[in-house]
Amino acid sequence: MTVDVMLPYYGDVDQMKLAAQSVMSQQYQDWRLVVIDDGYPDPEPARWFASIEDPRVTYQRNEENLGANGNYRKALGLVEAPYVVIMGADDVMLPNYLEVVVSAFAAYPAADVVQPGVQVIDEKGIACTPLVDAVKKIYAPRTSERIELKGEAMATSLVRADWAYFPSLTWRSETITRIGFTEGLDVVQDLALLLDIAAEHGSMVVDPVLAFLYRRHSASDSSVRALDGRRFDEERRFFAQQAERFAGLGWNRAARAARFHTTSRLNAASMVLKSVTKGRVDSLPRLMKHIVT
Numbered sequence: 001m002t003v004d005v006m007l008p009y010y011g012d013v014d015q016m017k018l019a020a021q022s023v024m025s026q027q028y029q030d031w032r033l034v035v036i037d038d039g040y041p042d043p044e045p046a047r048w049f050a051s052i053e054d055p056r057v058t059y060q061r062n063e064e065n066l067g068a069n070g071n072y073r074k075a076l077g078l079v080e081a082p083y084v085v086i087m088g089a090d091d092v093m094l095p096n097y098l099e100v101v102v103s104a105f106a107a108y109p110a111a112d113v114v115q116p117g118v119q120v121i122d123e124k125g126i127a128c129t130p131l132v133d134a135v136k137k138i139y140a141p142r143t144s145e146r147i148e149l150k151g152e153a154m155a156t157s158l159v160r161a162d163w164a165y166f167p168s169l170t171w172r173s174e175t176i177t178r179i180g181f182t183e184g185l186d187v188v189q190d191l192a193l194l195l196d197i198a199a200e201h202g203s204m205v206v207d208p209v210l211a212f213l214y215r216r217h218s219a220s221d222s223s224v225r226a227l228d229g230r231r232f233d234e235e236r237r238f239f240a241q242q243a244e245r246f247a248g249l250g251w252n253r254a255a256r257a258a259r260f261h262t263t264s265r266l267n268a269a270s271m272v273l274k275s276v277t278k279g280r281v282d283s284l285p286r287l288m289k290h291i292v293t
Helices: 013-024 044-050 067-076 097-107 131-139 151-160 173-179 189-199 221-228 230-249 252-260 262-277 281-292
Strands: 003-009 031-037 057-061 083-086 113-121 147-150 170-172 203-215
Touching: 003 013, 003 067, 003 097, 013 031, 013 044, 031 044, 031 067, 044 057, 067 083, 083 097, 083 173, 097 113, 097 170, 097 203, 147 151, 151 189, 151 203, 151 230, 151 252, 170 173, 173 189, 189 203, 189 230, 230 252
Parallel strands: 003 031, 003 083, 031 057, 113 203
Antiparallel strands: 083 170, 113 170, 147 203
């Protein structure tokens, strides 16, 4: 197989089925789908996958809940193909997705990761552009054709605003399994991996062709962590570490961008009114600390 699609799963059963079906409906056929159920308390996933006869599809259930980070790390240990996608269990591949990313790797054979075009959808599957995604669009590379970002340019762009959509990325398996996910990170683990690639002078291909639907939930883990401030505690520590690393590499632009982490501060500012509206005033000290430091 050319591409492994790893589907760490815990959550809505119907949306997970849509995600799996979107993989099975790909125009590009040389894939393997591996679903890793992190102990979701519903027998339906096991029953449904048992009814699927495609030998490229496998389902397994963890004996104990590993959590998102742990399940991602487990998924990496199961990778066999040259390229891998760590897909969200509520996202949707458009039929051209694998064709787009595989052709991008063919055009840039030394690339470590490919970001195709993405449309954000809401809980009901309706296209939308929340504020966070509007900001991503402003900072993301604007291009009508494939481009390759490397080293400091890649790091600086991503630190200014993490415009990548992790579940939509296709990775060179050797790269992602070698670097792996940083233990202890929840919200920024995807950005950490991309910056690790940039720091070793790796590269990322951006292909503007729309190929993936990313589902944005108001009740997602990152949204909840943003509202109570936990997200920003993690981000502040992370950006301080990255600023120090980039300064050590002599990457002054990237170090400056990490120190200022402007869009992260703006995101915290946008949470202040929402916290007050929802009566979460206990989170205000955390949010204000991130805005001013």
